[in-house]
Amino acid sequence: MSIQQNILSGIQQAFRQIFQLEVELDKLNLAPTRKEFEGTYTFVVFTFLKQTKLSPEMTASKIGDFLKENCRDVSDYNVVKGFLNLVLNENSWIDIFTTLYRKETIGQLPSNGQKVMVEYSSPNTNKPLHLGHLRNNFLGYSVAEILKANGYEVIKSNLVNDRGIHICKSMVAYLHFGNGETPESAGLKGDHLAGKYYVLFDKTYKTQIKELQAKGQTEEEAKKNAPILIEAQDMLRKWEANDPQTVALWKQMNQWVYAGFEVTYQTMGVDFDQFYYESDTYLLGKDIVEEGLKKGVFFKKENGSVWVDLTEEGLDEKLVLRADGTSVYITQDMGTADLKYRDFQIDKSVYVVGNEQDYHFEVLFKIMRKLGRSYGPGLYHLSYGMVDLPTGKMKSREGTVVDADDLMQEMIDTAESHTKELGKIEGFNEKQAQELYRILGLGALKYFLLKVDPKKRMLFNPKESIEFQGNTGPFIQYSHARIASILRKADQLEVNYQNPDFSSMGQLAESETSLILILNDFEKKIAQAGTEYSPAIIAQYLFDLAKEYNRFYADVPIFSENDASILAFRVALSAQTAKTIKKGMRLLGIAVPDRM
RNA sequence: GGUCCUGUAGCUCAACUGGAUAGAGCAACUGCCUUCUAAGCAGUAGGUUUCAGGUUCGAGUCCUGACAGGAUCACCA
Numbered sequence A: 001m002s003i004q005q006n007i008l009s010g011i012q013q014a015f016r017q018i019f020q021l022e023v024e025l026d027k028l029n030l031a032p033t034r035k036e037f038e039g040t041y042t043f044v045v046f047t048f049l050k051q052t053k054l055s056p057e058m059t060a061s062k063i064g065d066f067l068k069e070n071c072r073d074v075s076d077y078n079v080v081k082g083f084l085n086l087v088l089n090e091n092s093w094i095d096i097f098t099t100l101y102r103k104e105t106i107g108q109l110p111s112n113g114q115k116v117m118v119e120y121s122s123p124n125t126n127k128p129l130h131l132g133h134l135r136n137n138f139l140g141y142s143v144a145e146i147l148k149a150n151g152y153e154v155i156k157s158n159l160v161n162d163r164g165i166h167i168c169k170s171m172v173a174y175l176h177f178g179n180g181e182t183p184e185s186a187g188l189k190g191d192h193l194a195g196k197y198y199v200l201f202d203k204t205y206k207t208q209i210k211e212l213q214a215k216g217q218t219e220e221e222a223k224k225n226a227p228i229l230i231e232a233q234d235m236l237r238k239w240e241a242n243d244p245q246t247v248a249l250w251k252q253m254n255q256w257v258y259a260g261f262e263v264t265y266q267t268m269g270v271d272f273d274q275f276y277y278e279s280d281t282y283l284l285g286k287d288i289v290e291e292g293l294k295k296g297v298f299f300k301k302e303n304g305s306v307w308v309d310l311t312e313e314g315l316d317e318k319l320v321l322r323a324d325g326t327s328v329y330i331t332q333d334m335g336t337a338d339l340k341y342r343d344f345q346i347d348k349s350v351y352v353v354g355n356e357q358d359y360h361f362e363v364l365f366k367i368m369r370k371l372g373r374s375y376g377p378g379l380y381h382l383s384y385g386m387v388d389l390p391t392g393k394m395k396s397r398e399g400t401v402v403d404a405d406d407l408m409q410e411m412i413d414t415a416e417s418h419t420k421e422l423g424k425i426e427g428f429n430e431k432q433a434q435e436l437y438r439i440l441g442l443g444a445l446k447y448f449l450l451k452v453d454p455k456k457r458m459l460f461n462p463k464e465s466i467e468f469q470g471n472t473g474p475f476i477q478y479s480h481a482r483i484a485s486i487l488r489k490a491d492q493l494e495v496n497y498q499n500p501d502f503s504s505m506g507q508l509a510e511s512e513t514s515l516i517l518i519l520n521d522f523e524k525k526i527a528q529a530g531t532e533y534s535p536a537i538i539a540q541y542l543f544d545l546a547k548e549y550n551r552f553y554a555d556v557p558i559f560s561e562n563d564a565s566i567l568a569f570r571v572a573l574s575a576q577t578a579k580t581i582k583k584g585m586r587l588l589g590i591a592v593p594d595r596m
Numbered sequence B: 001g002g003u004c005c006u007g008u009a010g011c012u013c014a015a016c017u018g019g020a021u022a023g024a025g026c027a028a029c030u031g032c033c034u035u036c037u038a039a040g041c042a043g044u045a046g047g048u049u050u051c052a053g054g055u056u057c058g059a060g061u062c063c064u065g066a067c068a069g070g071a072u073c074a075c076c077a
Helices: A002-019 A046-052 A056-070 A090-102 A131-149 A165-177 A190-214 A219-225 A227-240 A244-268 A286-295 A329-344 A355-370 A404-421 A430-450 A473-492 A510-519 A522-532 A535-555 A564-587
Strands: A030-032 A041-044 A074-080 A083-088 A115-119 A153-160 A274-277 A298-300 A306-309 A317-321 A348-354 A379-384
Touching: A002 A030, A002 A041, A002 A046, A002 A056, A002 A090, A046 A056, A056 A074, A056 A083, A083 A090, A090 A510, A090 A564, A115 A131, A115 A329, A131 A153, A131 A244, A131 A348, A131 A379, A131 A404, A131 A430, A131 A522, A131 A535, A131 A564, A153 A329, A165 A190, A165 A227, A165 A244, A190 A219, A190 A227, A190 A244, A219 A227, A227 A244, A244 A404, A274 A329, A286 A298, A286 A306, A286 A317, A286 A329, A306 A355, A317 A329, A329 A348, A329 A355, A348 A355, A355 A379, A404 A430, A430 A473, A430 A535, A473 A535, A473 A564, A510 A535, A510 A564, A522 A535, A522 A564, A535 A564
Parallel strands: A115 A153, A115 A348, A153 A274, A348 A379
Antiparallel strands: A030 A041, A041 A083, A074 A083, A298 A306, A306 A317
């Protein structure tokens, strides 16, 4: 970090002294030098040619000369066209590494005094979680961790969608076909039990539609008139009227579902600081409608419905309150946004929600900004693409989903058979072995879902998607286990790598300097992942790091090295890599084993 | 139809925000376990970055227009 800054300010001085030019530091940028050229950092001079009034080569050479003379970190340079390649001083490598190595905490930027809420998961309580939810939960949890590492105080929240017509559908089907079944009697997790009745509802609904059509109704009529749907609508009205029987059933079924979710969340390794329930929030927001009318942000149509005009922002008019005075979706979302602020005085608010709601959130955020909310500028929709299957889209009510519980278990089983195949379980007792399979299976799954840019839709092929080799979670976990093994041996041999003296170190191998360079990038990547809300950046970084370490591992011997200080240095380099991998993987919500 | 997102090797993804000869993994092929864990390493092969224009020293990246896939445009949630 400081070395780059040092070089940059050297370049700034070069401009001042050679060309009498004042260039701001943030206009200057160093890029890593491409492998085929000598050097570590490259400065591109093309942008400045108009002001230097010299050829690219001349400009670069002059700056290079100046740096070689005046900057202690630069020992040499070469120029290719307008590219100034800088070679770092041997001692600088050790300096960079020592600075990193001495830091107490790794991958934690100082507090910025800001509070951010990350809302994710947001399940419906009528069915179990599926593959799409896994992407949501892993993303949300990871982004929360990344924001913590960026110095935010983070509140993880979960807005549970526990009311509405879809919940009533499961309830109606249960009344019809349940016969008093419970999770215990059915041997099913509560969420799976509710999901079973949701599918049953849909089946019955479809049959009834066909029957009505056979009696001469159009498809559209039949869809409206199917008795079971009317029942569900009735039930929603009863629920809203607080009918004791309905509420009791609703509570009962929700309780089952929450117990089921709890297990799933535990396996996923995600958690929440704050739960919100739509049954509590669905009436919120009407006061904001009043406020908006007063402020002239909203307007009323003749029939009494309330609207916001966003045509100037390139959108259209959106309804915020129905003519009969009842809420729509966005009404309660406005209310919930304020509620979150009242509860926590947040500066920023991140919503992890699928990209089918892009438009909704654009509207919501524009409204809250127009209303002048202090947290308005800090609203962010972390929009992610759907997870598709080779067979097409997943649909809960048709039962064509990859269930979250099943998938995670399958991953753990695969990890187990893989590990046994490789014969790597000696020395593990049964409990340790099970823990390892869990770490590996979930690591593979989480890494797979997080390594892709969130906004891209992705294909999940159950047969092929999850690998244990190459750019995968287990590859990175394996690299960590390798290092842990080295550290065990170093401890055994009493190598002093905790407080080593590197002052007599000579020239480093190329694989060593490359590794230092990557290790040095960690905080930069954390910052980038934070501003872009993208775990994929961390995932990519960790893969590069692990790959580089494995290259070093194959390239350079450690314990057969005679020079004690070189040996200690290589162990220290390994230790630093392990720490970085562990912290980085934690940002992804992935654990790393010490042996595998 | 309007708006938004996406399009890079056979497949899954990168590309430091406009920089040099576009990089990894999987799959295929060739080597490397008597040495710190081979879930690894080294190598071969694979590309008109969907297409056509434009901007400039320089474009996968920015602009315009096509084409393809997806989402969305309810007094649904």
